[in-house]
Amino acid sequence: MHPYETISLDTVGYILAIWLIGVHCWMLAKPNESKKFLVKLPRNRVIAPWLMGAGMFWFWLLVAPSGLGPLSKLQMDLGEFNQAKSLLRIIIPVAAVGMITQVKEFLAVRGLGLLALMAAAPLIYSAYLEAPVSRLLIPIYAYAMIFGGLFWVGMPYTLRDLITYVTKTEARYRAAAIAGISYGIAVLMCAIIWW
Numbered sequence: 001m002h003p004y005e006t007i008s009l010d011t012v013g014y015i016l017a018i019w020l021i022g023v024h025c026w027m028l029a030k031p032n033e034s035k036k037f038l039v040k041l042p043r044n045r046v047i048a049p050w051l052m053g054a055g056m057f058w059f060w061l062l063v064a065p066s067g068l069g070p071l072s073k074l075q076m077d078l079g080e081f082n083q084a085k086s087l088l089r090i091i092i093p094v095a096a097v098g099m100i101t102q103v104k105e106f107l108a109v110r111g112l113g114l115l116a117l118m119a120a121a122p123l124i125y126s127a128y129l130e131a132p133v134s135r136l137l138i139p140i141y142a143y144a145m146i147f148g149g150l151f152w153v154g155m156p157y158t159l160r161d162l163i164t165y166v167t168k169t170e171a172r173y174r175a176a177a178i179a180g181i182s183y184g185i186a187v188l189m190c191a192i193i194w195w
Contacts, residue, residue: 003073004125009135012126013191016141020184027177035167042160044108049100051111056096058118063088106156113152113159116145134190141183 027034041047061074063085078085099107123142127135151158166176 002076002125004122005128007122007126008195009126009130009138010191010195012123012138013187013195016123016138017184017188017191020180020187024177024180024184028174028181031170031173035173038163039167041112041163042106042109042156045104048108048111051108051115052099053096053111055111055114055118056092056099059114060089060092060096063092065089106160109152109156109159113149113156116149116152120145120149130195132190132194134194137183137187137190141187 058074061071062076063078064072064075065085066072066075099110103110120142123138123145127138127142148159166172
């Protein structure tokens with residue numbers, strides 16, 4: 001059994017709720033600071049290598065060789081592509097170094113997109129075949145992460161455009177923050193009551 005399959009729905013609910021409520025409360029409490037950070041995020045060269053490195057390392061863990069102790073726990077069965085694992089173990093670190101050293105434009109967005117794609121899997125696994133209909137709050141968010149992640153990796157300017165749109169007016173920014181807090185509260189209430 002893969003570790004993703006052992007994560008309970010309520011655990012994921014609490015983590016996702018804390019993340020959503022925390023980030024969006026920060027947006028409401030410190031609008032100027034958070035706007036400044038978000039506007040600089042797409043071209044933030046300080047955190048970009050860390051985001052891309054974390055995403056690539058997580059991806060490498062899915063194809064990691066056996067016998068590496070805790071590093072081998074996330075290894076996944078790739079079905080027909082299992083034979084490609086040995087090649088991927090080499091390609092992923094090379095690609096990570098290449099991306100971090102050679103791609104300067106929107107690297108933070110691409111790294112964030114990769115992390116969103118990687119983080120969606122545990123969310124989806126946690127809600128798989130669970131009974132309450134409210135569990136759909138988790139996969140809906142996960143599929144939004146996948147959709148966004150694919151765009152951010154392939155067309156990173158879309159995140160910059162989204163940030164520009166949301167931060168353009170105070171009302172829009174507050175609405176986005178309140179929507180995030182509301183979704184987080186809904187997930188938290190479901191985790192406490194039903195999951």
